[in-house]
Amino acid sequence: MEIRFEKREQLKEKPDWNNLGFGKYMTDYMFVCDWDREIGWHDARIVPEGPIELDPACMTLHYAQETFEGMKAYRREDGKIQLFRPEMNAKRMINSNERLCMPAFPVEDFVAAVKALVKTEQDWVPSQKDTSLYIRPFMFATEAALGVHMAKSYKFMILCCPVGAYYATGLDPVKILVENELVRAVAGGTGFTKCGGNYAGSIAGQVKAEKLGYSQVLWLDGNERKYVEEVGTMNIMFKIDGEIWTAPTVGTVLPGVTRDSMIHLLRDWGYNVREERLAIDDLMKAGHEGKLEEVFGTGTAAVISPVGELRFKDDVVVINGGKTGELTQKLYDTLTGIQWGRLEDKYGWTTLVD
Amino acid sequence: MEIRFEKREQLKEKPDWNNLGFGKYMTDYMFVCDWDREIGWHDARIVPEGPIELDPACMTLHYAQETFEGMKAYRREDGKIQLFRPEMNAKRMINSNERLCMPAFPVEDFVAAVKALVKTEQDWVPSQKDTSLYIRPFMFATEAALGVHMAKSYKFMILCCPVGAYYATGLDPVKILVENELVRAVAGGTGFTKCGGNYAGSIAGQVKAEKLGYSQVLWLDGNERKYVEEVGTMNIMFKIDGEIWTAPTVGTVLPGVTRDSMIHLLRDWGYNVREERLAIDDLMKAGHEGKLEEVFGTGTAAVISPVGELRFKDDVVVINGGKTGELTQKLYDTLTGIQWGRLEDKYGWTTLVD
Incomplete structure (x- = not known):
């Protein structure tokens, strides 16, 4: 060319x-x-x-x-x-x-x-x-x-x-509303793509969440509205009882570059990463049982977005006392370290412009 | 203004x-x-x-x-x-x-x-x-x-x-492929709207149908891929055993102006119009039992688009010998008669420009 x-x-x-x-x-x-x-x-x-x-x-x-x-x-x-x-x-x-x-x-x-x-x-x-x-x-x-x-x-x-810096004063946990009416994606649709239509359709969920005092929306699957998929315009991960859960990228979930990079890091650090469907009911239950240790969104803009509170209908779970978790912070420091060249890039992820 | x-x-x-x-x-x-x-x-x-x-x-x-x-x-x-x-x-x-x-x-x-x-x-x-x-x-x-x-x-x-005239030489029945992988709309999504994203996502279904020698795609519901919803960019109606079936406009189906007008005409003519979910299996069964008398798409561009053949997976049903049905023709003649001012508009549907 x-x-x-x-x-x-x-x-x-x-x-x-x-x-x-x-x-x-x-x-x-x-x-x-x-x-x-x-x-x-x-x-x-x-x-x-x-x-x-x-x-x-x-x-x-x-x-x-x-x-x-x-x-x-x-x-x-x-x-x-x-x-x-x-x-x-x-x-x-x-x-x-x-x-x-x-x-x-x-x-x-x-x-x-x-x-x-x-x-x-x-x-x-x-x-x-x-x-x-x-x-x-x-x-x-x-x-x-x-x-x-x-x-x-x-x-x-x-x-x-x-x-600019996404976090002016360090990682800042957000409050998330689980959306149980509006749907972002369904199997057979365009959910795995970055096409304009996905984003146009998602704005109503974001507006609804903001009206209720939440800064992001957590989307459930379009078929049963039962399984967690994405948060706002990011992928989302959950640390439950020492394991990491995140939705599989099987057609309805965007295969995020940051998501993939986090999974690499986590597996290298010895974590069991389960790319499996996770029911919202099981997630809230884990929260009430004290097993939901950390929650974070992943995406290019914010790199990582810690979640301090999840609300599903009238049920509210506070995560890690509303504070950024240790693993969340470590992932952020490591990935941004590689991206800005402060840490060794042993994965060959970075490429110089000239 | x-x-x-x-x-x-x-x-x-x-x-x-x-x-x-x-x-x-x-x-x-x-x-x-x-x-x-x-x-x-x-x-x-x-x-x-x-x-x-x-x-x-x-x-x-x-x-x-x-x-x-x-x-x-x-x-x-x-x-x-x-x-x-x-x-x-x-x-x-x-x-x-x-x-x-x-x-x-x-x-x-x-x-x-x-x-x-x-x-x-x-x-x-x-x-x-x-x-x-x-x-x-x-x-x-x-x-x-x-x-x-x-x-x-x-x-x-x-x-x-x-x-120009949509049908140069009279109504011309089309062959339709029932799509069972790709999905156009799901409850909670944008299916009931005329937003660009719905159409961008539908092109792949149209392309697939054309490759198999069919001129349009019949969409099933996004949740179970079981119920018939729309055809291409039109609503669709079925005459089964004397009754008219068409998908209800409950969030995933476009509330077509032509659809609504046809329903008015049909009810005025004494037909029982059932705006209910119709399973594709029941539709094909009616076809094989000789009860599927007529099928037609409805929309602004074509007004009515008779369907002569339906294919679902390996099952094929020919409708009315592949010819335009009597009721289809009557609906077309009546609605176009009102639209072009050849027939009396007893519904008050038309409005002069000056």
Whole structure:
């Protein structure tokens, strides 16, 4: 893949590195590549970040044929920049696209495009503790047509934005509401993909949780509303009586990169990780019996999100006194240590940008 | 609602009215209205149809917060133009938007906007038999932000395009494949809405059916994959032993305007219409026992789509010798008669554009 470069006349002003938030400041450039049925992928380019023109009959605006990924570039203490398992994002996007009947963007081109864009934007990768450059690859149908079908043309793009520390003052446990009416995913559906529709459908659950004073929603399976699956937009893990439980990725659960990395670490540390279905009733029972030792969400944005309280209908369980657990903290320290290059990467998970 | 008008410098050339197809020729103008949290809906306008500018971080391109409607304007024999139950589309969009956490566009403004646009485009409403002006209202999030949340800004737009006769040579029965792996909707999900995600997820089923030589897919319920729900992007009805069966609209099935209108007609004609769950096994059994008299899909585009063959796994049932049934034909003739103004509208379903 050759990538052409279109220079920006005037670079943007850099934001306050100590006040980045999430997704607020797009960098100077974006990666764009077009696909159509006749010639496949073509015209890979890095161009000034800015508005795009779309036909109002563009199929994405009507039928949501769209998928995305989320990943980060990390500034190491020696000033070098590294990515974390980028090929996993590339492969997952291909899996998402297959379910949505969208074309695959090849893994090696995906990684090359991410590296080329991050290299172009190296001055945008912050160096303050726990800050990073968030990378958003996404693909969407561009054909202008009102019939429902596989589109004849697509755009693959990558945006970047520097993001601040997720936890300004250390890990901060959240309160979670178990949702027992709304459903995020069902076997045979799109739950295992990062397609737009999954996220549009989930907002109502999040709004409902917030109204009741909870900051996230825990989704149950769509068939029986009995088994725990994901929390908000993260995977979730439970330490019960010394073992780690997490939902298997069998069609309804996103195969998270952070989830997979945690499982590797945990097994290396001798933990029995059970990728099995866990009934919400058994989970709450374990909580009341004092066996639910730690609960945490895992995802790219927060890395780990400790859970201090779970509510299912009128039943409430407080976990570890509402404080971050020891294992949760150790996982966070280890994974972020590898990601920011402070710890040895014996798994070969990181790759330098240049 | 006041609607400002922006004149087009040069009108488009009209297409060949005898060769319109579906969704190929957009008219000269489109309706646009903006929403933001501070001032709500504002700047309603009819402007030249053409590309729109979107920020690449626009939430619709990532999280598919988008809904749409489909309806038609019909040219009567006296030259006047009429709509068919437009307030039902307006109300359904409000229901869709509520599930997706999107703002409501008021029913009276929706109907007024459709009427104003159709009036502007009256020269685009074709008069050939069974042709019409297809109308596509749609709404999508416009806020540029990468966090998953209710957007702070939206656009509501309406496009129009003249469409040809769906059946060039009379009703034409289709062969349908019953899908038993992929799932379209589940209770607690978004199945009852016209949101983009439902359609993106359904394309794989359509592709699979076509590969096996079937033209549409019949979806089963997402919980047990046992009960029939919808066909392709239409509702579906079965005439079994003199009674009409169709799936109840209880959360997973789109409450179709055509479906509702057919039910009214059928009940007026003395039929017992059972809006009840119907197991695929019972349906196939009725077919083999000679009790499955007619099957037809119902929707805005085709009005009615007779089904000549049903396949579930290795079991095949041919319906009415593969020919269009008497009742199917009568429903088609009656409803299209009302829509195009050839028959008396005793239900008050039609409304003139001026």
